[in-house]
Amino acid sequence: MLRVYGVWFLTSLRYLLSVRDIMMAMLHHCSIPLARVAVRPSPRTRAAISFATASSPRATPQSQVLLGLSENDLQKLAIDFGQQGFRGKQLYHLIYKRKVRDIQEFVQVPLAFRNELEEAGWKVGRSPIFNKVVATDGTIKLLLKLEDNRLIETVGIPVEDDKGSVRLTACVSSQVGCPLRCSFCATGKGGFSRNLRSHEIVEQVLAIEEVFKRRVSNVVFMGMGEPMLNLKAVLEAHHCLNKDIQIGQRMMTISTVGVPNTIKKLASHKLQSTLAVSLHAPNQKLRETIVPSAKSYPLDALMKDCKEYFQETNRRVSFEYALLAGINDSVDNAVELAKLLHEYGSGYHVNLIPFNPIEGSEFRRPYRKAVQAFVNALESAKITTSVRQTRGLDANAACGQLRNNFQKNPLVTDSDNLESQLPNMDLAVTS
Numbered sequence: 001m002l003r004v005y006g007v008w009f010l011t012s013l014r015y016l017l018s019v020r021d022i023m024m025a026m027l028h029h030c031s032i033p034l035a036r037v038a039v040r041p042s043p044r045t046r047a048a049i050s051f052a053t054a055s056s057p058r059a060t061p062q063s064q065v066l067l068g069l070s071e072n073d074l075q076k077l078a079i080d081f082g083q084q085g086f087r088g089k090q091l092y093h094l095i096y097k098r099k100v101r102d103i104q105e106f107v108q109v110p111l112a113f114r115n116e117l118e119e120a121g122w123k124v125g126r127s128p129i130f131n132k133v134v135a136t137d138g139t140i141k142l143l144l145k146l147e148d149n150r151l152i153e154t155v156g157i158p159v160e161d162d163k164g165s166v167r168l169t170a171c172v173s174s175q176v177g178c179p180l181r182c183s184f185c186a187t188g189k190g191g192f193s194r195n196l197r198s199h200e201i202v203e204q205v206l207a208i209e210e211v212f213k214r215r216v217s218n219v220v221f222m223g224m225g226e227p228m229l230n231l232k233a234v235l236e237a238h239h240c241l242n243k244d245i246q247i248g249q250r251m252m253t254i255s256t257v258g259v260p261n262t263i264k265k266l267a268s269h270k271l272q273s274t275l276a277v278s279l280h281a282p283n284q285k286l287r288e289t290i291v292p293s294a295k296s297y298p299l300d301a302l303m304k305d306c307k308e309y310f311q312e313t314n315r316r317v318s319f320e321y322a323l324l325a326g327i328n329d330s331v332d333n334a335v336e337l338a339k340l341l342h343e344y345g346s347g348y349h350v351n352l353i354p355f356n357p358i359e360g361s362e363f364r365r366p367y368r369k370a371v372q373a374f375v376n377a378l379e380s381a382k383i384t385t386s387v388r389q390t391r392g393l394d395a396n397a398a399c400g401q402l403r404n405n406f407q408k409n410p411l412v413t414d415s416d417n418l419e420s421q422l423p424n425m426d427l428a429v430t431s
């Protein structure tokens with residue numbers, strides 16, 4: 001009976017959908033085009049895409065982008081368009097080495113091919129720089145305007161070492177806003193809109209290289225959003241940054257405040273990059289007041305996952321700790337933190353971040369003396385510690401602050417309630 005219904009359903013479906021539309025549906029599940037005909041959306045499909053983008057606040061823009069495709073993918077794409085394979089190599093060079101923003105600027109490529117790519121809905125995948133703020137220490141914060149008019153922040157931080165050579169770190173966002181709402185964070189206060197697509201992460205690095213006119217040497221996934229809630233796109237971006245933009249895996253850091261079941265997933269990829277876990281408190285009770293999402297991921301479980309991450313990857317987790325005056329910055333807190341870390345292994349590193357003041361926050365930055373006392377307590381318990389230098393304070397340093405100034409409307413649209421975001425967070429973790 002089921003087979004009879006199956007045959008009837010398929011026959012009906014054949015009348016309902018054109019072959020082209022079926023190919024389009026398949027295309028949405030492929031990273032590269034199947035054939036030239038497949039990359040041309042029918043007017044019906046186009047209408048459906050623009051409807052989905054316009055009507056749903058969480059919808060991700062659907063245009064097909066070249067950024068993120070490998071050299072092989074681009075060669076296949078060129079062949080699909082009836083070109084010779086070397087045209088794909090040209091595209092690769094133009095996108096990743098020359099950092100060209102627009103298909104019509106691919107002047108080495110025949111005009112007809114450029115036009116065909118555009119007619120088929122392809123774009124390079126680069127967003128305009130909407131705003132740029134330069135801090136006195138040379139840090140530059142950029143606002144990129146995405147295809148759906150959302151704004152994201154990305155920061156370029158130049159650091160000169162003792163020998164005078166300059167390292168350029170890109171701090172990239174992984175989501176538009178963030179659903180986790182850590183109490184001290186401007187991004188969390190601005191609400192959550194959607195996950196970034198992988199090319200929207202990669203393009204932040206290219207924008208920083210363009211503005212600084214030099215190569216990015218380090219990437220930290222510490223901008224707006226929780227990378228582990230968008231792990232699939234983060235891993236794709238990480239791959240592209242490593243293979244195509246040639247930033248060493250060890251030069252990249254993925255940070256997380258902790259999302260259940262994701263550290264194990266990340267470990268299975270055996271990356272050589274650093275995993276930085278934001279603790280911000282030495283015990284569960286205090287942590288829940290600073291990081292509300294900690295309620296669904298107890299500190300013990302998080303620390304156990306960090307220990308297993310090291311066993312699986314041989315890469316030690318590094319811990320981030322934002323110091324909030326009078327909240328979590330006492331010597332007792334430091335002693336408790338050291339005890340916690342020793343309980344779950346050895347050789348851990350703690351990076352202390354004296355709080356960056358943000359508008360409307362009740363938290364204060366601790367005095368230098370309190371920071372030093374915290375460092376001393378950790379170091380005397382044999383925990384290596386560093387204090388993150390504050391950069392770009394005069395450029396709206398706190399992550400999310402600049403975007404919030406421009407995008408005044410709250411991003412959380414269907415509910416203001418954190419619990420209601422959690423099922424969406426789980427769905428987002430697909431890797």
Ligand code: SF4
Pocket residue numbers: 178179180181182185186187188189223224225226257
């Ligand atoms: S600190 Fe990170 S995880 Fe927490 S709200 Fe801000 S962006 Fe989200």
